[in-house]
Amino acid sequence: FNLQAACSDPGAAIYYTTDGSLPTEKSAQYNGQIKVSKTEVVRAIAVVPGMKASPAATATYFVGSRSIDLPVVSLSTDRKNFYDDRIGIYVAGTNGISGNCQDFPKNWNQPWERPVHIEYFDKAKKLVLSQDAGIKITGSCSRGNDMKSLRVIARKQYGDNRLRYKFFDKKGLSEFKSIVLRNGGNDFNNARIRDDLIQNLVSADESIDVGTLAKCDTIVFLDGEFWGYYSMQEKLCETYNERYGSILDVDYEVVAYLRQQHAQCLRDDDE
Numbered sequence: 001f002n003l004q005a006a007c008s009d010p011g012a013a014i015y016y017t018t019d020g021s022l023p024t025e026k027s028a029q030y031n032g033q034i035k036v037s038k039t040e041v042v043r044a045i046a047v048v049p050g051m052k053a054s055p056a057a058t059a060t061y062f063v064g065s066r067s068i069d070l071p072v073v074s075l076s077t078d079r080k081n082f083y084d085d086r087i088g089i090y091v092a093g094t095n096g097i098s099g100n101c102q103d104f105p106k107n108w109n110q111p112w113e114r115p116v117h118i119e120y121f122d123k124a125k126k127l128v129l130s131q132d133a134g135i136k137i138t139g140s141c142s143r144g145n146d147m148k149s150l151r152v153i154a155r156k157q158y159g160d161n162r163l164r165y166k167f168f169d170k171k172g173l174s175e176f177k178s179i180v181l182r183n184g185g186n187d188f189n190n191a192r193i194r195d196d197l198i199q200n201l202v203s204a205d206e207s208i209d210v211g212t213l214a215k216c217d218t219i220v221f222l223d224g225e226f227w228g229y230y231s232m233q234e235k236l237c238e239t240y241n242e243r244y245g246s247i248l249d250v251d252y253e254v255v256a257y258l259r260q261q262h263a264q265c266l267r268d269d270d271e
Contacts, residue, residue: 001035001036001061002033002034002035002036003033003034003035003036003042003061004032004033004034005030005034005044007046007054009046009048011048011049012046012047012048012054013025013029013030013046013047013048014029014030014044014045014046014047015027015028015029015030015044015045015047016028016030016034016042016043016044016045017042017043017044018034018040018041018042018043018224019041019078019079019223020041020043020076020077020078020079020222020223020224021043021077021078021079022043022045022056022078023043023044023045023056024045024053025047025053030044036061036063037063038063038064038224039060039061039062039063039064039065039221039224039225039226040060040061040223040224041058041059041060041061041074041076041117041223041224042058042059042060042061043056043057043058043076043117044056044057045057056117058076058117058119058130059119059130060074060076060119060221060224068125068219069123070123070217070218070219070229071120071121071122071123071167071216071217071218071219071232072120072121072125072218072219072220072221073118073119073120073121073181073218073219073220073221073230073232074118074119074120074121074220074221074224075116075117075118075135075150075152075220075221075222075223075227076116076117076118076119076223077114077115077116077117077135077222077223079223081114081115081116081135082114082222085107087107087112087114088107089107089108089110089112089114089135089136089137090107090108090137090148091107091108092106092107092108093106093107093108094107095107095110096108096109096110097109097110100139100140100141100143100144101140101141101144102143102144106143106144108137108143108144108148109137109143111136112136112137113134113135113136113153114134114135114136115132115133115134115135115158116132116133116134116135116152117130117131117132117133118130118131118132118133118152118163120165120167128165129163129164129165131154131158131159131160131163132158132159133152133153133154133155133158133163134152134153134154134155134158135150135151135152135153136150136151136153137149137150137151138150138151138180139182139183139185141186142183142184142185142186142188145183145188145189147183147188147227147228148183149180149181149182149183149185149230150180150181150220150230151178151179151180151181151235152178152179152180152181153177153178154176154177154178161177162175162176162177163175163176163177163178163179167179167214167216167232167234168214168215168216168234169216170203170214173214173234176234176235177235178235179232179233179234179235180232180233180234180235181218181220181230181231181232182195182230182231182232182233183228183230184231192229192231195231196215196231199212199213199215200212200215213233213234213236214233214234215231215232215233215234216231216232216233217229217230217231217232218230218231218232
């Protein structure tokens with residue numbers, strides 16, 4: 001189909017990209033229509049001479065994806081943020097560190113955060129969230145898998161410091177500092193359902209007073225490309241005030257991991 005773009009200022013020039021990168025005045029200039037023949041992300045800015053360019057408008061257009069019956073997460077970012085050997089977070093690269101079951105330096109072990117735009121479409125294919133955010137590789141040994149777990153983080157520097165949507169039906173929270181797109185972890189090479197199954201079984205039994213993470217199955221697209229099936233879940237941070245706040249001062253080794261996670265949450269929640 002042919003996509004049309006408009007600006008309230010008739011004197012503005014519109015520039016756009018279809019590769020996930022932020023457009024500049026060096027990008028393609030809109031000339032009346034943008035031909036969309038496959039699933040892709042269109043990002044556009046409006047520029048008036050002598051004035052600062054507008055913020056980028058971002059939208060994903062799906063072609064041939066009507067059979068999808070799960071929520072969809074569409075991520076948009078400059079490809080170098082993922083694949084560049086020096087700064088890319090998704091590759092072994094040339095600027096990494098060892099760890100996470102990796103004997104040799106890998107970029108994906110770095111604690112780097114890169115800008116991203118996230119769109120969330122519910123099961124009815126309705127766009128319910130669209131905002132700029134940050135993204136990191138997350139997990140431990142599972143970082144070595146081709147399909148890596150991702151963490152999307154809301155910060156003021158990107159626009160809003162919360163992801164404001166009730167992602168999970170079984171939980172009352174309607175805003176989140178971050179969400180995790182999990183690749184199955186250590187179950188990656190198997191059915192990838194073990195963690196979700198156990199947490200669902202525990203949470204279904206009201207007699208078991210154990211904290212669990214809310215989850216839902218999603219399909220992820222990256223810069224318009226199908227990226228795979230992920231388990232989207234809340235970050236452990238979101239559960240502290242609600243579930244764990246009263247036990248953080250208890251001197252048991254069993255909560256050492258929670259304390260460690262809490263410290264990370266406090267660092268990440270600085271904005």
